[in-house]
Amino acid sequence: MSRSFLAKNPSVLTFLLVLAIFTLTVTILSDAYGLAFVSTSFIKTLGKTLCLCLVALAMDLIWGYAGILSLGHMAFFALGGYGLGMWLMYARTEEIVVAALAQDVIPATAEEIRQGIATQIFGVVGASEFPAIWVFAHSFWLQIALVVLVPGGLAAVFGWLAFRSRVTGVYLSILTQAMTLALALYLFQNDSGLRGNNGLSGLQNLPGLDGVSQDRLSVWFLWGSALALGLGYVLLAWVVSGKFGSVIRAIRDDEQRVRFLGYSVEGYKLFVFTLTAVIAAIAGALYYPQAGIINPAELAPIASIYLAVWVAIGGRGRLYGAVIGAAFVSIVSSWFTGGRVPDVPLGFYTISWVDWWSVVLGLCFVLVTLFAPKGIGGLFDLVAGVRTPDRKGAALGPDDGALMEREAQE
């Protein structure tokens, strides 16, 4: 089965190869493990980009394949980040508190330690008690379970309500935006139990790894993110390659007809919605330790819209398109908004890219939607069509895409 799977999906092997070469190259160029050519902060940017590629894969499955334009998947991404962030913050603070209390003559009780941690974490919002949602924060494994279960559960409940009432199209998109906004507004409150607009911080420090420098940690996270992206790609390629992929594409194109074939369209939508929410959460859990901080602004509705823009620009309905779009747009974005691009003086007005970048991006999105609905991924069809006209325009695979991705990242 696996042989025919790879034979039917040549893009998978190519993708894994490119990802491995990329990871290896960055490692060799890193401060910690090689030539010290690439800065640690840039390695973190690359690692974060891999996580964005993973959530873009999820977005491609739900939008590009199943045709559901969810504008709420970055909420699941952020929830995953919060989930792991809670453990990171708890365990780090615990280390500090234990070290501080060790100075005392009388050994601190477990209760005193817990109280100390609570005061440290929640002092900023004027509280000194652990909110109920932190009950598992002391345990890595329980909290990891929550990283998957909370966003998955939320997606399942939300999806069940929305799909059961047959909400589709733009109404569903609006509903997912409303969910994202509601969640963000809730988290902004100080008594949400997640430190309001302060969010969780210091996530880049891993408990028990004090001796490990950020130089090395950043590479470890890059490896972790690359592994997750690789596994995610294989999983989704497997999901879309068989009959399941056929059914969800059919739902995208004519869901009523699919019902008359005996498939429960709502069940499939719920399945895909929940699966992609879980993938998004895992991507978020890997992203925020590299970012170091998470706050409710990460759940801003615009983030989920950007996610859709990446996938549209990369080319929806093909997995490597989503990856290319996320990598390309997010890297170019951070370049433009990072203030490293010189401003354009027009005499009467100076174009500052920091401000104008989102306008350019919006314009690109409109242009791609209107004139190149296949996105960057469509370029491979063109190339393949020109070089091998008798292959019915089958995509060449991500070879050249990888090239662009690398170009974008260098």
Next chain:
Amino acid sequence: MSALLEVSGVSVSFDGFRAINNLSFTIGPAELRAIIGPNGAGKTTFMDIVTGKTRPDAGTVSFGEKSVSLLSLTEAEIARAGVGRKFQRPTVFEDQTVHENLIMALKAHRSPWRVLVWREAAADRDKVAALAEEVGLLDALPRKAGELSHGQKQWLEIGMLLAQEPRLLLVDEPAAGMTLAEREHTTRLLVDMARTRAVVVVEHDMDFVRRLNCKVTVLHEGAVLAEGSLDHVTKNSDVIDVYLGRG
């Protein structure tokens, strides 16, 4: 002979307009039936009701030996219970190959988990090839359904219906857009299928209906006007009025 499908006293209105008016209809487990009637008589709406697309305001629809009420089932559940439908306008998944279209329709478990782990076995490949052969699309298997001609799409949809192995088949105007030879082929196929299952064919074309050589139900303004052999109903004065009156 106990009925496979029993529709009784069904009515449905759209914005006050009665599209189906106290309609009753029965068909046995292995029977071929033609439904004729002028445009707007409610033929397609009748199929919508049986397949769960439209909910009637009144009446009952029961199916199978256990007389399961179809009114409480979703479209997908009705399809899984064994009701297959061919639409007036051919609706196949144009972005997918003929092979993929047939695989999707092939009788198998329909739940997401089962479909996710489903992989094509040699038996499935043989079945698909046999079906494709039957509807003359063997060479077109790897082609995208969207590239097919109108007639071929009709065939593909018929092939998909066969693949579903339904107990009741509802076929809406199958001969539309077909050549004479194709019509004959379709007639043979429908008569053949009706040996082992119930087949309801909606058709305008009287020659086509004559070739089916089966009991005919005449629908008019959402109700049954006459029922019997084609010769019998065409002698019915009401039927003559309706058809001649409408030209």
